[in-house]
Amino acid sequence: MDINAYIDSGILELYVAGVLSESENQEVYELMSKHPEILQEVLEIEASVIKLTAATSSGNKSRALTLIKEKLLFKKEAKETKVVTLEKPKHNWLTYSGWAAAIILGFGLYWTLNQNNELQSDLQTVEIERSYLETQIAEARTDLEANKKLLSVLRDKDIIAVPLGGQGNFANTYAKVYWSKENNEIYVDAQGLPSPPPGKVYQVWSLKLSPLTPVSLGTIDNFMQDENKIFEIQNLNESEAFGITLEPAGGSESPTMEQLYTLGVVAATP
Amino acid sequence: MQLELLVEKFQKKDQKAFEELYNMYGDSMQGVIYNIVRDKDTAEEIMQDVFIKAWNNSASYSPSKGRFFTWILNIARNAAIDKTRSKAFKNSRKNLDADYFVDILQTSESLDDQTNSIGIKKFVEKLAKKCIEVIELLYFKGYTQQEASEALDMPIGTVKTRNRNCIKELRTYVLE
Numbered sequence: 011m012d013i014n015a016y017i018d019s020g021i022l023e024l025y026v027a028g029v030l031s032e033s034e035n036q037e038v039y040e041l042m043s044k045h046p047e048i049l050q051e052v053l054e055i056e057a058s059v060i061k062l063t064a065a066t067s068s069g070n071k072s073r074a075l076t077l078i079k080e081k082l083l084f085k086k087e088a089k090e091t092k093v094v095t096l097e098k099p100k101h102n103w104l105t106y107s108g109w110a111a112a113i114i115l116g117f118g119l120y121w122t123l124n125q126n127n128e129l130q131s132d133l134q135t136v137e138i139e140r141s142y143l144e145t146q147i148a149e150a151r152t153d154l155e156a157n158k159k160l161l162s163v164l165r166d167k168d169i170i171a172v173p174l175g176g177q178g179n180f181a182n183t184y185a186k187v188y189w190s191k192e193n194n195e196i197y198v199d200a201q202g203l204p205s206p207p208p209g210k211v212y213q214v215w216s217l218k219l220s221p222l223t224p225v226s227l228g229t230i231d232n233f234m235q236d237e238n239k240i241f242e243i244q245n246l247n248e249s250e251a252f253g254i255t256l257e258p259a260g261g262s263e264s265p266t267m268e269q270l271y272t273l274g275v276v277a278a279t280p
Numbered sequence: 281m282q283l284e285l286l287v288e289k290f291q292k293k294d295q296k297a298f299e300e301l302y303n304m305y306g307d308s309m310q311g312v313i314y315n316i317v318r319d320k321d322t323a324e325e326i327m328q329d330v331f332i333k334a335w336n337n338s339a340s341y342s343p344s345k346g347r348f349f350t351w352i353l354n355i356a357r358n359a360a361i362d363k364t365r366s367k368a369f370k371n372s373r374k375n376l377d378a379d380y381f382v383d384i385l386q387t388s389e390s391l392d393d394q395t396n397s398i399g400i401k402k403f404v405e406k407l408a409k410k411c412i413e414v415i416e417l418l419y420f421k422g423y424t425q426q427e428a429s430e431a432l433d434m435p436i437g438t439v440k441t442r443n444r445n446c447i448k449e450l451r452t453y454v455l456e
Contacts, residue, residue, distance in 0.1 A: 020444030027418040027443075028350040029425050039344045054455060055447055056349050059419055060304075061454045065400045066311035066384040066420075068320050074310070074327050075302055081332055084295050 016041070017051050026055045153237075160197070160240060168192055172252055174272035176202075185272045187252045189245065196227070196245045196252070203271060206233055206256060212271070213261045214243055217251040219275070224253070229261040251275040287348050291338045302331060305349060309356040315381045315420045316360035317369070326363055330356045357422035380416050382407070403453040411446035418443055 024030050025038045042049040163169065174185040184202035189195075198214055206212055214227040227243050255262075256269040289297035309330055314323040334352050341351050363369055385404050413432055417423040418439075429436045 020440040023443050023447045026350055028354050035346045036344055054451055056347060058451045058454050060308045063311040064307035066315050066381045067307040068314040068323060071306045074324050078328050078331050082335055
C-alpha cells in the first residue's frame with residue numbers, strides 16, 4: 011500500500027471532519043495503528059482544525075465549565091450539596107431498613123409469644139389429660155384389685171352361695187348371696203334388682219326360719235353408685251335364709267313384707 | 281497524558297479527565313457552536329448541554345468509530361443546528377446562511393489574545409474563498425461530502441482534494 015498516496019487522497023481530512031462512512035472510519039483507524047505516518051498526519055489535521063475552530067470562540071470557557079460541573083454535581087463546586095444529596099438516600103435506606111427490621115422483629119416476637127401461649131395451653135391440656143389418665147389407671151387398678159379379691163372370695167371353697175329368687179310382684183328379680191362364714195361376711199350380688207325409686211333403699215335381712223326371725227344386716231345406700239352391684243356386708247348371724255326388701259331411706263326395724271323382692275334359703279350344711 | 285488513556289478515564293466517569301478534555305476541546309466547540317447560532321448566550325447554553333451530553337453518553341464513544349474530537353464535534357454541531365431549527369430561535373434570528381466563520385475572525389477583539397491568533401489571521405487574510413467555503417461546510421456546519429459538493433457545485437472528488445489542500449495550508453500557518 012502506498013501510504014503517501016493514501017495520505018494525499020484527502021481521506022484523513024474527511025476522517026477528522028466526521029463525514030466518512032462507518033467502514034471507512036474503521037479502515038482509517040486500523041491503518042493509523044499500523045502506520046505512524048498516518049497517525050501523525052491525522053493528529054496534525056486535527057490540531058489545525060481545533061485551532062481554527064477555537065479561534066471563532068466567543069465565550070468564557072471557564073465560566074461554562076463551572077456551570078457544567080454544577081449541573082453534573084461534580085465534587086469541588088457541589089461538595090456541600092453532594093453531602094446532602096448523598097446523606098439523604100443513605101438516611102432513607104437506614105430508616106427503611108431500620109423500620110423493616112423493627113417490624114420483622116415485632117412480628118417475630120408476637121409469633122414467638124403466640125407460640126409460647128399455645129404451647130403453654132397445650133401443656134396444660136396434656137397435664138390435665140395425664141392426670142385424668144392417671145386417675146383412670148388408678149381406678150382401673152383399684153377395680154382390678156377389688157375384682158381379684160371378689161373373684162378369690164367367690165372361688166373360695168368355704169363360701170356358701172345362696173340364690174335369692176324373686177317374690178310375688180317381683181318374680182322377675184333375683185339376687186345372690188355369697189357367705190363367708192369364716193370371715194363373717196356376705197357378698198350380696200344385687201345385679202338382678204331394679205334401681206330403687208328416690209327416697210327408698212334396699213335392706214338386707216338375715217332370717218331364722220323357726221320361728222321366723224328377721225335381723226337387719228343393713229341398707230344398701232350406694233346401690234346407684236356401685237358399678238358391679240356387689241355389696242360387702244358383715245354378718246355375724248347363724249343365718250338360715252337371706253331376704254331383700256325395699257324400705258324407706260334409713261331402713262326399717264322390721265321388713266315390709268309387701269316389698270320383699272327376693273328371698274333364698276341357705277342350703278343345709280352337708 | 282495519552283489521549284486514549286484520557287478518553288478511557290473519561291468514559292469511566294473520571295472528573296479530572298473530563299476537565300482535561302474540556303480544556304482541550306472546549307474553545308473549539310464553543311467556536312463551532314457560536315459560528316452556527318451567532319449568539320453568545322445561546323452558544324454558552326448549548327456548550328454546556330454538549331459537554332453534559334458527552335459526559336452522560338460517554339459509553340457510546342468508541343475509538344474505532346473515529347476521533348474523540350470528531351465525536352464531540354458532531355454532538356456540538358448537531359446541538360447547535362437543532363437550536364437554529366427551533367421556532368423560538370428562528371423568530372429571533374435572521375437568516376444566517378450567508379455568514380462564514382471568517383466574519384467572526386475578522387471582527388473578533390479577543391482574537392489577539394489567542395495563542396495562534398497571528399497565524400490564523402495570516403491564514404484568513406491569505407485564504408482563498410474556495411477554502412473558506414469548503415472548511416466552513418465540512419468542519420463548521422457538518423455537511424457530508426455529497427452535500428458539500430452540491431452546495432459548492434463541484435464534483436465530490438474535487439471537494440476532497442480541495443479540502444486536503446486548504447487544510448495543508450492551514451497547518452503551515454498554525455502548526456509551526
